[in-house]
Amino acid sequence: MKKAFKKLSIMGFVFIFIFAMSACGNNGNQKNTAASGTESQTRDTKTPDTVGVDGESSILAGKKISFLTSQGKFFDEYNTIAEAIEKDYGCEVEFQVVPDDEYQSMLKVKLATSEVPDIFEYNFPTQNADIGADQYCVDLSNEDWVTRLVNPGLIKDPKDGNIYALPKESSSSYMAVYYNKDVLESCGITEPHPKTYAEFLEILDAVKEKGDGVTPLYMTNADTWTTQIFMTCAYPVALADTAEDTFWKLLNNELKWTEVPEFEEILKSYVDLVKNGYVNEDHLSVGYDTAAEKLGTGQAAMYLTIEQCAADVLSKYPDCNLGSFVIPYGDNEILATGAYVQGLFVPNAGSQTDVAKEFLAVWSLPKYQELYYATKPGFPAYKDVDGGEVVESVQSLVDEYISTGNYIYQLNDQMSECSTIWTDLWNYYVEAVSGTKSPKDVFETFQKQYEDFMQQQGAEGF
């Protein structure tokens, strides 16, 4: 009797244990990869009667698309688009949002091990080589949406000319000084348009003297990607006609980083902005997230950043009058911009590449694209999409520099082979600003690392 009870108890315990474990397992699946640092946002599957007319004959009906992206690239508008597509086509989207600093390596591991999502987001075409797009991703050159592109030339792979991703915009990265017009006017400066670097410094001086405690130039060096903007833009602008040749020689080991005097001079100029008291005292401990408030409330007059910041400022402070101008590095008034756009890739190893391609075709339709641009006006990748009313400070840059061809591609895109070690260089810039390294030391240190990295990559000439 006692033995039978023991057996029964054990069986009961085993049953409860298995039941509990399976329940935990289900729960884990629903929560997806949150435990490993990945935020997952899944909508419930709709019932068939909510499937839209458009989607009844689509292969998307009843399917679920896994969509991998990074925190910096993910916007609430993606949810809005996904909800609309789900309503019309009955296709559920599962967003997997990964922290920015883990995204690149996680994506590479996923591609190399074929543990891929249906779709992932990444910059292209400059970063195509970085992820081996020609090896791991579907060629989308013959998709129908290609004929609707505004700027197809920009997104073709530099090596084989193929299109490996569905672009999000027609161009991006207008890096300039965005300023609070009211603050500058209170310092006696209207419509600033410096033609030389000295004129830019004069504007800073004016705010420093007359600004009543206002920070002339806001810096956020805790986020090193904001630190690098000055140098990344300045190098090609200051080198001007010799930029392309200089970067080519660096990539082929015919020139060293320490042998380009402009690099050291520009970094010294950046350090001098700090030394001369033009920037906020806490520039080493504050990040990009704090900039919108400082600029919007007039605590800071200017901020060197990307166009996204203008949208961020105006969404929080709609009454703020924003303007923009380009820093004339080396007395050259040229806009440095990105030779890339953000794009959606379909990995070869995906379990439903045809469905993913169809999903991209739907995602590109004006009805869904305009859901994004309704709240985030910009420059759509497709001719038939209305990008909304772009912020004046951004539109003026496009009209004055992009449309007239007075622009140059930033360093990062001209030497995209080194994207993995840029963050180290950006950290060295911060060390220069904090006084623990001289500009000369920065490039000596980076040269060693650069050589080591290129050797590891098996680059020719190293």
Add this chain to the structure above:
Amino acid sequence: MDKYKNKFYPNYFTFPAIAIFIVFFAIPIAAGFILSFTDWNINRIFEPKFNGIKNFIYLLQDEYFLLALKNTFKFAIITTVLIIVIGLILAIILNSAIAGRSFFRTLFYMPAVLSLIVVGIVFTSVFKMDQGVLNQILAAIGLDFLKADWLGNPGTALNCVIFVQVWKWSGFAMAIFLAGLQGISRDYYEASRIDGASKMQQFRNITFPLLAPAFTIVVTMNTIGGFKVFEQVYVMTGGGPGNATQVLGTYIYREFSKGTLGRSTAMGLFLFFMISVIAVIINKVLRGREVEM
């Protein structure tokens, strides 16, 4: 036969734990050991090539690895010393018959149960230059000239992280020392008092030697914890400004993120052996001075 079965029957219950240990600990350690001698890279994830001790030579020539090593030692030594001193003082005070001692014991122990991430985020806002609590307190008491960008200054950033570590773990050390103190018989103190021993002599000749087992635990745990530091630095400074607060944990993480897997595995292995050796030495030295009660 039944007797034989019964003898080994309890061992079967250890199999799941052993399996988990082998899969998630022993195999990764062994794989890590092998891979640290390769050029394993995220771009050639299935083609690691043996490269001898090249990774280890690189580490010893890498100024930032050496900086991280220096910072890690500084962090581990200073935090361990401060945690022991503060923990011991708190334990001695709260072992005496003072009013509200239970309340204070709980109060000082509480930081130990908080999440490191939460603590890091809270103290990041405390140390902020603009509207940070510390600077506001300094301003309120007329010490404006001491206001600083605590986490943005390479000279103070690591000290702030050290402070947080000490704040968090001193109460835990106090609890261990308290347990040790309460295990010491009052007879020793009475006998010494009769012999005319002063309080200081009692501490030096009774309390301190008999507290040695607790001392061993606190030193070992905090030294290992200090060398393994990651979360506090990652949350509060991210290894910055620049690389000023880089410790081995954050530096290894950064190398992994860059995809240099062989090299970062070598760093992990280096840290593993360094901690193991230090822990064994500490344990041996401290165990040697423990006395039987």
